[in-house]
Amino acid sequence: MELRAEIISVGTELLLGEIVNTDAQFLCRELSALGINVFYQTVVGDNPGRLAAAVELARGRSDILITTGGLGPTCDDLTKQTLARCFGLELVFDPESAARIRDYFAWRFPAGTMPENNLQQAMLPRGCRVLPNDWGTAPGCIFEAEGRRVIMLPGPPSECRPMFRERVAPYLRALSGQTIRSRSLRVFGLGESAVEERFRDRMNALTNPTLAPYAKAGEVELRLTARAESAAAADALMDPVQAEIQAELGDLVYGVDAASLEEVAFGLLRERGLTFGCAESCTGGLVAKRFTDLPGASAVFRGGVVTYCDQAKEALLGVPRGVLEDRGAVSAEVARAMAQGARRVLGCDLAAATTGVAGPDRDDRGNPVGLVYVALATPEEVFCREVRLGPGRDRVRTAAAHHAFDMVRRALQGLAVE
Amino acid sequence: MELRAEIISVGTELLLGEIVNTDAQFLCRELSALGINVFYQTVVGDNPGRLAAAVELARGRSDILITTGGLGPTCDDLTKQTLARCFGLELVFDPESAARIRDYFAWRFPAGTMPENNLQQAMLPRGCRVLPNDWGTAPGCIFEAEGRRVIMLPGPPSECRPMFRERVAPYLRALSGQTIRSRSLRVFGLGESAVEERFRDRMNALTNPTLAPYAKAGEVELRLTARAESAAAADALMDPVQAEIQAELGDLVYGVDAASLEEVAFGLLRERGLTFGCAESCTGGLVAKRFTDLPGASAVFRGGVVTYCDQAKEALLGVPRGVLEDRGAVSAEVARAMAQGARRVLGCDLAAATTGVAGPDRDDRGNPVGLVYVALATPEEVFCREVRLGPGRDRVRTAAAHHAFDMVRRALQGLAVE
Numbered sequence: 001m002e003l004r005a006e007i008i009s010v011g012t013e014l015l016l017g018e019i020v021n022t023d024a025q026f027l028c029r030e031l032s033a034l035g036i037n038v039f040y041q042t043v044v045g046d047n048p049g050r051l052a053a054a055v056e057l058a059r060g061r062s063d064i065l066i067t068t069g070g071l072g073p074t075c076d077d078l079t080k081q082t083l084a085r086c087f088g089l090e091l092v093f094d095p096e097s098a099a100r101i102r103d104y105f106a107w108r109f110p111a112g113t114m115p116e117n118n119l120q121q122a123m124l125p126r127g128c129r130v131l132p133n134d135w136g137t138a139p140g141c142i143f144e145a146e147g148r149r150v151i152m153l154p155g156p157p158s159e160c161r162p163m164f165r166e167r168v169a170p171y172l173r174a175l176s177g178q179t180i181r182s183r184s185l186r187v188f189g190l191g192e193s194a195v196e197e198r199f200r201d202r203m204n205a206l207t208n209p210t211l212a213p214y215a216k217a218g219e220v221e222l223r224l225t226a227r228a229e230s231a232a233a234a235d236a237l238m239d240p241v242q243a244e245i246q247a248e249l250g251d252l253v254y255g256v257d258a259a260s261l262e263e264v265a266f267g268l269l270r271e272r273g274l275t276f277g278c279a280e281s282c283t284g285g286l287v288a289k290r291f292t293d294l295p296g297a298s299a300v301f302r303g304g305v306v307t308y309c310d311q312a313k314e315a316l317l318g319v320p321r322g323v324l325e326d327r328g329a330v331s332a333e334v335a336r337a338m339a340q341g342a343r344r345v346l347g348c349d350l351a352a353a354t355t356g357v358a359g360p361d362r363d364d365r366g367n368p369v370g371l372v373y374v375a376l377a378t379p380e381e382v383f384c385r386e387v388r389l390g391p392g393r394d395r396v397r398t399a400a401a402h403h404a405f406d407m408v409r410r411a412l413q414g415l416a417v418e
Numbered sequence: 419m420e421l422r423a424e425i426i427s428v429g430t431e432l433l434l435g436e437i438v439n440t441d442a443q444f445l446c447r448e449l450s451a452l453g454i455n456v457f458y459q460t461v462v463g464d465n466p467g468r469l470a471a472a473v474e475l476a477r478g479r480s481d482i483l484i485t486t487g488g489l490g491p492t493c494d495d496l497t498k499q500t501l502a503r504c505f506g507l508e509l510v511f512d513p514e515s516a517a518r519i520r521d522y523f524a525w526r527f528p529a530g531t532m533p534e535n536n537l538q539q540a541m542l543p544r545g546c547r548v549l550p551n552d553w554g555t556a557p558g559c560i561f562e563a564e565g566r567r568v569i570m571l572p573g574p575p576s577e578c579r580p581m582f583r584e585r586v587a588p589y590l591r592a593l594s595g596q597t598i599r600s601r602s603l604r605v606f607g608l609g610e611s612a613v614e615e616r617f618r619d620r621m622n623a624l625t626n627p628t629l630a631p632y633a634k635a636g637e638v639e640l641r642l643t644a645r646a647e648s649a650a651a652a653d654a655l656m657d658p659v660q661a662e663i664q665a666e667l668g669d670l671v672y673g674v675d676a677a678s679l680e681e682v683a684f685g686l687l688r689e690r691g692l693t694f695g696c697a698e699s700c701t702g703g704l705v706a707k708r709f710t711d712l713p714g715a716s717a718v719f720r721g722g723v724v725t726y727c728d729q730a731k732e733a734l735l736g737v738p739r740g741v742l743e744d745r746g747a748v749s750a751e752v753a754r755a756m757a758q759g760a761r762r763v764l765g766c767d768l769a770a771a772t773t774g775v776a777g778p779d780r781d782d783r784g785n786p787v788g789l790v791y792v793a794l795a796t797p798e799e800v801f802c803r804e805v806r807l808g809p810g811r812d813r814v815r816t817a818a819a820h821h822a823f824d825m826v827r828r829a830l831q832g833l834a835v836e
């Protein structure tokens with residue numbers, strides 16, 4: 001059965017921008033994994049009138065209504081009262097919930113006494129299914145009215161997430177017969193618009209699985225999403241389309257459901273028992289930082305050298321002063337010499353190097369912002385790419401690091417590197 | 419004049435939970451700082467019908483309608499078409515935007531040709547105010563119709579944020595008579611709950627300005643917010659409260675409206691004409707990366723050395739093998755030797771060093787995850803802090819880098835460093 005869910009997030013702090021609405025993202029992801037469509041998500045403040053308006057709208061267009069927030073003990077917490085009123089239910093005292101809340105306080109504050117307003121959290125819509133809160137005080141609840149299912153969850157992610165996973169997901173799984181599975185094909189070296197142009201017809205033609213492109217910083221993700229009765233059936237729907245895309249894009253697809261270029265490079269290096277290091281100018285440590293973000297990086301990563309001035313390039317990496325003077329720091333020759341120097345001083349098998357103009361201004365030789373040379377030294381040879389990146393300092397640095405990891409990946413996969 | 423704004427975020431990826439809606443948080447925060455109320459925020463997918471429904475609802479209850487997303491070149495990008503239709507406007511070709519898009523591609527891909535679908539981004543509602551995009555390709559726009567103001571912004575935060583700050587905020591500031599000003603006191607070295615406990619009474623008592631604490635990764639922000647007819651009047655309301663807080667917290671407040679610890683450290687180094695460098699183990703390049711995130715860092719930053727194995731610590735920084743063997747890499751002695759080595763090999767005035775256990779596992783000597791030594795070498799002496807950080811690899815690394823910059827700041831301000 002096709003189910004439509006709608007999420008209403010309650011909290012003035014969301015509308016003031018004081019917190020990010022991570023509950024909504026979490027719920028959207030979990031619901032789509034359950035094969036339940038989310039067509040709308042709304043945020044309202046701690047205001048009964050506006051909350052009621054959002055509920056009125058939602059009950060007319062959705063089968064399942066999920067609220068987060070507003071279940072607490074303070075006078076701002078009006079979600080239960082408002083939803084009960086909208087559906088003509090009264091709130092009744094739930095002794096079990098009250099006992100749990102008392103126990104929770106007795107355990108948290110052995111000395112102290114519990115503020116009585118906490119018992120307001122034990123007032124629940126008559127006939128609802130109570131969702132005990134093992135991670136905080138405010139219980140959630142589910143009730144069915146007028147053919148709609150209403151689910152109320154606490155706002156704090158540390159309570160909302162486990163309560164959904166343990167108490168709500170099983171309830172919803174029983175409702176929806178379906179599973180949605182998706183796969184992400186990660187593409188580097190082709191722009192979003194180029195990818196979209198190549199696949200537009202298929203994107204329009206395909207309905208199950210669907211195919212959609214997403215631009216990520218400096219790369220593109222092609223997402224396949226299939227809906228079926230079982231995970232196996234959904235996979236079977238995606239397999240041929242994935243094969244077709246990979247046949248067409250070839251080695252531009254660097255991974256399927258891969259987390260990042262550095263993770264793919266890390267995996268290949270570890271498989272082959274090779275060590276890695278880097279020499280960075282314009283990326284200023286970003287290549288090393290991203291590689292060492294990966295748990296276990298120390299098995300492969302020897303170290304890195306960030307040379308932000310000519311003297312350091314010469315002293316630490318042995319880049320010949322003559323080359324620095326003739327070609328300038330932003331040049332293919334210097335990038336190559338940096339990569340070779342890093343291999344030597346770090347004693348690693350592969351070393352990547354970056355030198356370029358991250359901005360905001362041109363360098364002293366008038367090289368434009370975004371011009372970057374990325375080199376990779378292997379035991380056999382030294383590769384170098386000249387790339388134009390940006391706009392913006394962050395994008396230049398991010399994309400330059402992408403290129404370094406992409407060169408590692410391609411070298412180890414025996415593909416053209418430059 | 420009291421203005422009501424409403425945000426409509428467009429993107430199926432939001433409803434699938436693939437990305438967090440950080441644009442909405444950013445806009446809510448900026449709008450409330452402009453004294454503009456946000457009563458509703460809605461997320462819809464890339465679906466013209468549902469987007470139109472959300473627009474119909476919003477135009478009936480809000481003065482200002484802001485959309486994010488759906489301005490790109492792909493066939494999913496339907497925001498402009500849909501909003502124009504809702505308000506009975508036609509889309510017309512904007513040659514200036516087209517020229518910008520062509521220039522952008524010519525620069526990015528000198529060899530390649532631009533996919534024609536990119537020019538779809540130059541189709542804009544007739545009579546609108548174009549918001550040029552200096553940070554990407556899709557221009558935004560503002561139009562006024564039926565007494566409503568409609569503002570369309572691109573989805574990527576790297577484009578949405580600067581476009582709002584530089585092109586939309588001035589427009590909105592002119593509309594709203596009231597000014598809300600806020601100040602952020604950045605605190606390092608005291609936990610959020612400790613800060614809250616110290617200021618709870620004042621937080622509850624104060625109404626204009628208001629005082630609120632925000633926990634940031636490893637630090638705390640105390641935000642003062644005042645509402646008045648003029649910026650000067652708002653400032654006058656905040657001055658005495660700020661003075662009181664600073665008198666109480668003293669040098670734990672590292673900056674007011676400062677962007678980060680590294681920015682404060684950078685400013686002090688530049689003022690004094692001193693150079694900086696670093697040697698990193700557990701932070702793996704994060705200290706160098708964060709420092710070089712700052713435009714103009716090259717005036718101060720000489721470079722960094724990431725030594726992720728003992729051999730590199732010895733070979734690149736001259737850490738004596740004996741010390742590495744006796745004390746182990748995670749020790750105050752090694753941290754000090756790394757900082758001194760970095761000063762020497764990088765030829766910089768100050769050098770920071772980090773060595774510790776970022777996790778996920780204890781090191782080979784059984785040191786616990788989160789144990790980190792942070793050292794700072796100056797021309798006069800060498801300081802070292804032993805800190806216990808975490809939980810989690812990212813938090814350990816982030817907080818360790820915070821300590822490095824805090825030590826620079828305190829050393830240059832003549833405060834106790836260890």
